[in-house]
Amino acid sequence: MLKHSLQFKLSQKLSPQQIQLMKLIQLPTQAFEQRLEEELVENPALENGKEETDDYDDDFNDAADDYDDDNERIETEINIDEYLSNDETPDYKYQANNYSDDDEDKSTPIAAGISFHQDLINQLNTFILNDDERSIAEFLVGSIDDMGYIRRSVQDMVDDMAFTQGIYTDEKTVERILQVVQELEPSGVGARDLQECLLLQLKHKTPNESIDLATKIIEDQFDAFSKKHYDKLLQKFDVSKDQLRKAIDEIEKLNPKPGGSYDGNLKMTEHVVPDFTIKIIDGELDLTLNGRNAPELHVSKDYQDMLKTYKDTSEKSNSQKDAVQFIKQKLDSAKWFIDAIKQRSETLYVTMNAIMHYQQEFFLDGDETKLRPMILKDIADMVGLDISTVSRVANSKYVDTPYGTKLIKDYFSESMTNDQGEEVSTIEIKNILQQVIENEDKKKPYPDDKLAELLLEKGYPIARRTIAKYRELLDIPVARLRKKI
Structure with a gap:
């Protein structure tokens, strides 16, 4: 039996403008400049600099009305795919928006070099090898x-x-050639595991008592060494603690990642560009937004004139109607982009301003113990924004303070109550935990339950499992792996 029913459903759909704004907010300064360059190239109706555009709205609306009279409504939606694309950003030259046209745009030259693998290939030229080898x-x-x-x-x-190469050989030959490759610099390259890597580096060192013992340890007792079972090593090799300590010191000087230390590999140096700057002026905090986040843009006068010309045309062909549709879309897109840039700047500023005032005591003297517990909701409630918007600002932006440049999200932390009933930041607790571990006796490092007791004595009642969690967040190994002989 067929049955008709009426159902109401509430749904939310993001507009193209909202999508555009969210993507722009999450971009840090350098990525934002790349995105701006992309938009300037893709949309000819968008131009840099100041220009009067007072006549734009009237001409634009009149031309649109004329077009509607022809029963041909112009679509004005922005192509969402354009703003959700994950294509690589073209390598456009960055624009210094805070410079005048006649200022020299100076850039630091990057020295040319050769790649890690090319350097290894070049080293092969020093060995006598036939073509197959x-x-x-x-x-x-x-x-x-x-x-x-x-x-x-x-x-x-x-x-x-x-x-794949048409090279027919056998395992014995490859093993022999591999020994040649393992002679290349940096020492340890071409190893198949960490144990072989350390042995290769030890064999390149000048033999002495400590090197010989270190080699034996890696060859015969690598598992015991990696687990720091020093008592077992002392018994196995019948040596003194001083001899074992010297051998372990030699091992700790080795590089477990020889390729990662290559100075000539072509890796771009990453520079952090602060999105905000906080200064103390006459005892008061002063916040500024990096000027590169607020470029001056305007809608192209030429495109406005083209739209006005269409308005004044009495007879409109299909090709002219297609042209005006393209022009109107580009003008709309340019205007929306300019509005999104303004909203982005305002959102960034009000969010960071709220964070600055929330953590005012810290920013005035730099004492991390004065960092208040702060979560995204605290700031979202202060500025009247969604939590996701505050998260986008905090996760990818840096602030330059008198105490260094830091990622904004690092100022957020949960809270806990100390033995005096006061709420303290988990950042403070992590710093105290790190200090306790740094000052421990490395011959007898504290296990997690002992660390929990020590922090309790300092007024922080923390469970052992929480200690383990904080220790892992600080990238500190367990007590057994912190032990030194």
Whole structure:
């Protein structure tokens, strides 16, 4: 039996403008400048600098009305895909918006270099190899990852060379050529695991008593060493604590990631550009937003004139109607983008201003113990914004303070109550925990339950599992791995 029913459903749909604004808010300064350059190239109706555009709205609306009279409504929606695209940003030159046209846009030159793998290939030229051996050696170098390791088995590489390179060889030959590759610098490169990497580096050192003992430890008792079972090592090698300590010191000087230390690999140096600056002027906090976040933009006068020309045309062909649809879309897009830029700047400023005043005591003297517990909802309630908006501002923006440049989200923390009933920030507790661990006797490091007792004595009642959580967040290993002989 068929039955008709009426159902009401409340749904929420983000407009293109909202999507555009959310994406812009989460961008830090440098990424925002790239996004701005993209928009200036993609939309010819958007231009940089100041220009009077008072006649835009009247001409625009009149032309739109004329177009509607022809029973052809112009679509004005922005293509959402344009703003949700994950395509790589084109390599446009950054624009210094706070510079005048005749100022020189100076940039720091980056020294050219060669890649890590190319350097290894160049080193092969110092070895006497026939054509087949060199082909195998180059294949092995190509199998080395950025950390300097070969993660594949010899058999897999033999098969791969046969199928993809037409190089037919055997495991014995590959093992022999691998020994040549492992002679390359930095020492330890071409190892198949950490144990082999450390042994390769030890073999490159000048032999002495400590080096010999260190080699034996890595070769025969690597598992005991990695777990810091020093008593077992003392018994196994029948040496004194001083001898064992010297051998372990030699091992700790080795590099577990030889490829990562290569100075010539082409990695761009990342520079943090603060989005905000906080200064103390006459005892008062002063907040400024990086000027590069508030560029001067305007709608193209040429495009406005083209739309006005259409308005004055008595007869309109289909091609003219298509043209005016394109012009109107670009003008709308430009105007919306300019509005989004203004809203972005306002949102960034009011959010950071609220954070600054919430943490006023800290920003005035830099004492981290004065950091108040602060969550996203606290700031969202102060500024009347959604929590997700505050999160977008905090997660990707940096603030320059008299005490250094820091990610804004690092000022957020949960709260806990100390033994005096006062709410304290978990940041303060983590700092105290770190200090306790730094000052412990490394021969007998504190286990988590002992750390919990020590913090309780300092007035912070924290469970052992919470200590373990904070310790992991601070990237501090368990007591057994902190032990030193």
